[in-house]
Amino acid sequence: MWINYxxxxxxxxxxxRRAVLLDIHQAITWHTSVWSSPAEGLTGTEREFLMWYDNRMLISVKFxxxxxxxxxxxxxxxxxxIELIGRFVQQTKSVSANGSLVFLQDITAVYFSSLAAIVYKLFWKLNPGQKRMMVDAIKEIHGACSESANGDIxxxxxxxxxFYTRLLYRLNTQSRALSRAQSPSDIDQTPAANCTPDEREVELATDIDMWIQQLGDLEQSCPTFDQSYWSTLSSVPLATFEQIFE
Structure with missing residues (x-):
C-alpha cells in the first residue's frame, strides 16, 4: 500500500491522500497488534525487529x-x-542491543537515511523544546548505530x-544562520520558564558543538567516500542529500 501511495x-x-494514509496507518497498527501477540510464536528478537519496522513505517505515514x-x-x-520518533529510537536501541541490527545491512541504511530526511524537514516546524527532543533522538540513533558497527568504519x-553526525552538524549550522530571524516554527513559540527562545537555541547549538567535537576526527573523515555509498542506495531525496553533505 505504501509503495503504491x-x-x-x-x-x-x-x-x-488523507483517506489512503488512514488506511495504511490502520493496516500497520493491525500488523503490530498481531505480531506482538504471543500466539504468533515469534522469538523476542523477531518481535523486536518487526516492531522496529512498523514504527519506522508509521513515522513516514504520520509525516x-x-x-x-x-x-x-x-x-x-x-x-x-515526535512521540513516534521517540518510540522508534527506543526500538532501535533494542535491536542494536540484541545484535539484529548488524544483520540488516543496507536495509538499515535505507530506513535510517530516509528517516533523517524526515527529521531534517520536520526540524524547522518545531519550537526550541521540540528541537531539543529531535537532537536527543539523533544522538541516540547515532549511539546505537556506532555500537552496532563495533569499530568497522x-x-x-x-x-x-x-550520516547522522552530518545531519546534526547541518541542522546546527543552518539554525545559527536563522538565530537572528524569527523562528520558522508556526506551531508553539511559548518560551520555557525564565528562558527566551533565543537562549534555548543558543544553548542547544552549544551542546551540539560540544557533542560533535567529542566524536573526534573519524566522524568527519572521507565525506566523498560516504557520498558514494549513499548515492548507490538512492534512499534520500537528492535535494536533502545535497543540503546535508554540502
Missing part, C-alpha cells in the same frame, strides 16, 4: 499526514510524530552514524 500521491487530492493536515490539526500531528551502521 508513494507513486500516486502527487496525483491525489488532499482528501484522497505525510502532517504535510496535508489542517492548521488546526498541526500541533497534535507534530506531537504524535565500512559497515552500513557506521555509514548511518556518520
Amino acid at each position: 508513494s507513486k500516486e500521491c502527487a496525483n491525489l487530492s488532499a482528501e484522497s 505525510e499526514m502532517l504535510e496535508i493536515c489542517l492548521p488546526s490539526e498541526r500541533t497534535i500531528a507534530v506531537s504524535q510524530l 565500512n559497515s552500513p551502521s557506521a555509514f548511518v552514524a556518520r
Whole structure:
C-alpha cells in the first residue's frame, strides 16, 4: 500500500491522500497488534525487529499526514510524530542491543537515511523544546548505530552514524544562520520558564558543538567516500542529500 501511495500521491487530492494514509496507518497498527501477540510464536528478537519496522513505517505515514493536515490539526500531528520518533529510537536501541541490527545491512541504511530526511524537514516546524527532543533522538540513533558497527568504519551502521553526525552538524549550522530571524516554527513559540527562545537555541547549538567535537576526527573523515555509498542506495531525496553533505 505504501509503495503504491508513494507513486500516486502527487496525483491525489488532499482528501484522497488523507483517506489512503488512514488506511495504511490502520493496516500497520493491525500488523503490530498481531505480531506482538504471543500466539504468533515469534522469538523476542523477531518481535523486536518487526516492531522496529512498523514504527519506522508509521513515522513516514504520520509525516505525510502532517504535510496535508489542517492548521488546526498541526500541533497534535507534530506531537504524535515526535512521540513516534521517540518510540522508534527506543526500538532501535533494542535491536542494536540484541545484535539484529548488524544483520540488516543496507536495509538499515535505507530506513535510517530516509528517516533523517524526515527529521531534517520536520526540524524547522518545531519550537526550541521540540528541537531539543529531535537532537536527543539523533544522538541516540547515532549511539546505537556506532555500537552496532563495533569499530568497522565500512559497515552500513557506521555509514548511518556518520550520516547522522552530518545531519546534526547541518541542522546546527543552518539554525545559527536563522538565530537572528524569527523562528520558522508556526506551531508553539511559548518560551520555557525564565528562558527566551533565543537562549534555548543558543544553548542547544552549544551542546551540539560540544557533542560533535567529542566524536573526534573519524566522524568527519572521507565525506566523498560516504557520498558514494549513499548515492548507490538512492534512499534520500537528492535535494536533502545535497543540503546535508554540502
